[in-house]
Amino acid sequence: MRRWLAVLLMLTMMLVPALAQAETAVRLVVDGVEVQTDVAPVLENDRTLVPIRAVTEALGFEVEWDQETRTATLTKGETTIQLTVGSPEAVVNGEKVALDVAPFIVSDRMMVPVRFVAEEIGLLVDWEQETRTVLITSQPPADEAAETGESDEDGEADEAGEPAGVVDPAALELLAHAHVASEVNVRQTGYFTVTIEGGLIPVDSEIFLEMYQETPERSLGYNTVRAFGMEQTIGVAVLDGQYWMQDETGAWAQMALEEMAPTDRLSDPSALVNLNPAEYDWASATVTREAYEETELQVVTVIMDKSGLAALIGEASELITDVRMEARYWLNDDGTLHHIDVYVETIADEPVPMRVVMQGTVFIEPWDGTIEFPPEITGAAE
Secondary structure (H helix, E strand, C coil): CHHHHHHHHHHHHHCCCCCCCCCCCCEEEECCEECCCCCCCEEECCEEEEEHHHHHHHHCCEEEEECCCCEEEEEECCEEEEEECCCCEEEECCEEEECCCCCEEECCEEEEEHHHHHHHCCCEEEEECCCCEEEEECCCCHHHHHHHCCCCCCCCCCCCCCCCCCECHHHHHHHHHHHHHCCCCEEEEEEEEEEEEECCCCEEEEEEEEEEEEECCEEEEEEEEEECCEEEEEEEEEECCEEEEECCCCCEEEEEHHHCCCCCHHHCHHHHHCCCHHHCCCCEEEEEEEEECCEEEEEEEEEECHHHHHHHHHHHHHHCCEEEEEEEEEECCCCCEEEEEEEEEEEECCCCCEEEEEEEEEEEEECCCCCCCCHHHHHHHC
């Protein structure tokens, strides 16, 4: 458990400033009516899977279940779909079709990819990130679809009619500028919640973050974790090319930054604190303008999948079988960061199946003070 909490602490630093305003639960709405399910929908490889009962009741399929082959046969009109637990292929009207996610069992319910099933009978499927809702609607007339741009060549689109997975170069340019503009004389404060499902012991914890940074080479921060009725604070510092960490006893340990493995980003607090999102591959990056406390700000939204995480943290990603990270960077008029909202969901199979959800916000504000480093650090650095 300590290993996972350490990873989560490093993730908070990697995402500083950061939070997720999305809810953990996934909702399913069909033609404006929310569908209630006995097992909650889940996200797997950016695809929503719902219990087969939800598909049959909401979309009008009849279903037959073969216990021996663990295969469900869905029938509606002239369309017949066969889905088998663990199989990466479906059979549609006798022809094999590849699935992005194979069906699996949760709480004795077969979970099936709702987008695939709905689109096979001509329904539109969209994803609303703010409310984490799958929206299924009947096809609009052809001229209306052309005007709204509701679907792209792959059948996936966002509310603006742009294909999912689009990386806007302007978004990356804004992030690169914000990274440089916000790395000198700033104070960062944040709050996160962390939920761990599965594993040996379920965990609901809180993380409080406070960091002061004069320059990327001079920073001092503290992470405080509250869990199981206890509280623990861990300090991190960077001073003149040296990295320091304070353990649970309050003692500071020193390590040269060049000794840190460059591919293990989760173990490099200096790199994580000063991470520039524009330097990494994202599943999507878009720019919008939104109101915040009666002020309109530019918002850069970036989404990372497992392949992006692997590029970011290298071998450490082998611990994680699936991940979804969304960060929303709110920018001031001068291009500096105001705050970031982040949602991170990771799934691991070893050593035991585990799902970790972290969400929180970090605010960035100008700061013209001088960092008072602990004597252990300043004494060793002189």
